[in-house]
Amino acid sequence: MSDSPPAGAGSSGDRAATLTRRQSYERRARRRATLVAAGSTLAVVLALVILVPLAPGWEAVRKSFFNGAVFRETFPKLLEAFTLDLLIFAWSAPAIAILGLLIAVCRDVRAPALYPLRLFAIVYTDIFRGIPVILVVYLIGFGIPGLGLPRPWNSPYIWGSLALILTYSAYVAEIFRSGIESIHASQRSAAMSLGLSQSDTMRFVILPQAIRRVVPANMNMLIALQKDVALLSFIGPVEILRQAGVYKSLLANFTPYVVAALIFLAVTVPATRFADHLMARQARQRS
Amino acid sequence: MSKLVLEKVTKSFGDNTVCRGIDLAVADGQMVCLIGASGSGKSTLLRCMNLLEPIDDGRILLDGIDISEPGLNPQPIRQRIGMVFQSFNLFPHMTALDNVLLAPRRVHRKSRDALMGEVTDLFRRFGLADRMTHYPDQLSGGQQQRVAIIRALAMRPEIMLFDEITSALDPELVGEVLDVLRQLRAEGMTMVLATHEMGFARELADTICFLHEGRILEQGPPDAIFSAPQHDRTKAFLRRLTA
Structure with a gap:
C-alpha cells in the first residue's frame, strides 16, 4: 500500500483494514486469559471431586446429605x-x-x-x-x-x-x-x-x-x-x-x-x- | 416607586460574612445587573431576595412591604418572585412540560387543561414548542435553561432573579439564553441578574452594581460604570476581564 510501511504493520494490507494491531493483540490476550481461567477452574474442580471422597467420613455424609x-x-x-x-x-x-x-x-x-x-x-x-x-x-x-x-x-x-x-x-x-x-x-x-x-x-x-x-x-x-x-x-x-x-x-x-x-x-x-x-x-x- | 428595595442587608454563614450592608433599589420594569468576582456575594444576595436564605439584619421590601420579617411565611412571597439558577435545576424525572406545570398546578390549584394554553404559548414564544415532552437529559444546556425560565414565568412572577444563568453553558449556547432575556426585557419584566456577560449587561441593564467582598462599591448606569469607573477595585475588575 504505502511506500514505507512501519515494521510489522504492512504484513497484509486487507487484514489490517479489518483488525488493527491493537485489536488483534487484545484478541490474542483474551484467548490466552480464557484458556488459563478454564484450566485452573478444571484443576480445582478435579481436586475437589477426587479429594473430598477420600475423606474418611465421605460415605456417611453422602448417604445422609446427598441421598437421591x-x-x-x-x-x-x-x-x-x-x-x-x-x-x-x-x-x-x-x-x-x-x-x-x-x-x-x-x-x-x-x-x-x-x-x-x-x-x-x-x-x-x-x-x-x-x-x-x-x-x-x-x-x-x-x-x-x-x-x-x-x-x-x-x-x-x-x-x-x-x-x-x-x-x-x-x-x-x-x-x-x-x-x-x-x-x-x-x-x-x-x-x-x-x-x-x-x-x-x-x-x-x-x-x-x-x-x-x-x-x-x-x-x-x-x-x-x-x-x-x-x-x-x-x-x-x-x-x-x-x-x-x-x-x-x-x-x-x-x-x-x-x-x-x-x-x-x-x-x-x-x-x-x-x-x-x-x-x-x-x-x-x-x- | 421601587418594586424591590434592600436596606442594609447583611448575611453571614458562620464566621463568613457574605453581605455587609447592601442597599439597593430596583424600580418597576428595570433591569439591574450585579457584577463582581466570584465570592463577592452576588448569588447569596439573589438567594436572600427570594427568601431562600434568611438575612441576618436589614430589610427587604417588596412593593413597600417588609418581606424579611422573621417568621413570615415565605411561600406566597416566593410565588411572586421567579428565580433561575446557574445549574438549571430542572426536575430530571419530569418532562419539560411537567416541570413547568408542577408549581401552577399545586400552588395556584389550576387544572392541567386550564394551564395548557398559556404554557404552550410560553414554550412557543421561546422556541421550544417541539421540546415540551422531552426529559431534561434529552435537551441541550441552552434548552434546559430556557425551560427553567419558562418554569419560573409560568407562575406569573412580578420580578425575576437570574443567578449567572449562562455560566454553565457552552459558549455557542449562551446566545439563545440571552435572547430570552432580551425578549423579557422588551416586555418590561423587572429583573435582577448576577452575570459575567459584560457585553450583555452594558447593552441592556439600567443599573450596574459592582460588588466586592459583600459590599456594593459602585453603582450607576452601564456607560458610567464601564467607561468611567470611579473605584480602583472596579477598574481592576474590569481590566482583568478585558485583558
Whole structure:
C-alpha cells in the first residue's frame, strides 16, 4: 500500500483494514486469559471431586446429605411448602416498602409540632436494627398471641409476618433516607423558589427521585427478606424449612435440607443477578 | 416607586460574612445587573431576595412591604418572585412540560387543561414548542435553561432573579439564553441578574452594581460604570476581564 510501511504493520494490507494491531493483540490476550481461567477452574474442580471422597467420613455424609431417593421423595412436598414462604414474602414486601417510606419521611419532618414523629422514627430504627431478627420473631410471634387473642388473631402467620415487617422496615427506612439525602440541595431550592410547600417539594420533587435511586439497594433487602421468611418456622408455620425438619426426623436423613437450600438458590440467585444488573445500569446512567 | 428595595442587608454563614450592608433599589420594569468576582456575594444576595436564605439584619421590601420579617411565611412571597439558577435545576424525572406545570398546578390549584394554553404559548414564544415532552437529559444546556425560565414565568412572577444563568453553558449556547432575556426585557419584566456577560449587561441593564467582598462599591448606569469607573477595585475588575 504505502511506500514505507512501519515494521510489522504492512504484513497484509486487507487484514489490517479489518483488525488493527491493537485489536488483534487484545484478541490474542483474551484467548490466552480464557484458556488459563478454564484450566485452573478444571484443576480445582478435579481436586475437589477426587479429594473430598477420600475423606474418611465421605460415605456417611453422602448417604445422609446427598441421598437421591430421599431427594426425589421430598422434593415435591418441599416445593409446595415453599409456596408458603413466597406467600409470606408477597404480603410482607409491600408492607415493608410502605412502612419504611413512612418512617424515612418522618425522620425528615422539620415542623416542631411533628417532633414526636421524628423521635419515634429515630427510636424505631435504632431498636429494630439493633435486635436480631430471630429475637423479634420470637418476642412478637409468641408474645402477642400469648395475650389470648381469639382466632384468627392468634395466628403465627400474622405475628410472624409482622415481626419481619417491623425489622425490615427499619433497614428499608434507612435506605430511603440515604436516597432522600442524596438528592442535591439545588433541587429543593428550585422547588422552593417556585413557591411549592415543604410537603409538595418532598412529594413531587425529592421522593420520586430518591425512590428511583435506591431501587437496587432495596432489591438486596428483598433478597435477604426472602431468606429470612424461613425464620418463621421457629414459631409454627409449616413452611419449607420446618417441612424439611419434619422430613429429617421422619427419614433420619439431612437431604431435605439440601433440597430446601437448592430451592432457595433457584429464587435468590436470579434475583441477585437482576439486582446487580439494575445497579450496574444505574452506575452507567449516572457516570 | 421601587418594586424591590434592600436596606442594609447583611448575611453571614458562620464566621463568613457574605453581605455587609447592601442597599439597593430596583424600580418597576428595570433591569439591574450585579457584577463582581466570584465570592463577592452576588448569588447569596439573589438567594436572600427570594427568601431562600434568611438575612441576618436589614430589610427587604417588596412593593413597600417588609418581606424579611422573621417568621413570615415565605411561600406566597416566593410565588411572586421567579428565580433561575446557574445549574438549571430542572426536575430530571419530569418532562419539560411537567416541570413547568408542577408549581401552577399545586400552588395556584389550576387544572392541567386550564394551564395548557398559556404554557404552550410560553414554550412557543421561546422556541421550544417541539421540546415540551422531552426529559431534561434529552435537551441541550441552552434548552434546559430556557425551560427553567419558562418554569419560573409560568407562575406569573412580578420580578425575576437570574443567578449567572449562562455560566454553565457552552459558549455557542449562551446566545439563545440571552435572547430570552432580551425578549423579557422588551416586555418590561423587572429583573435582577448576577452575570459575567459584560457585553450583555452594558447593552441592556439600567443599573450596574459592582460588588466586592459583600459590599456594593459602585453603582450607576452601564456607560458610567464601564467607561468611567470611579473605584480602583472596579477598574481592576474590569481590566482583568478585558485583558
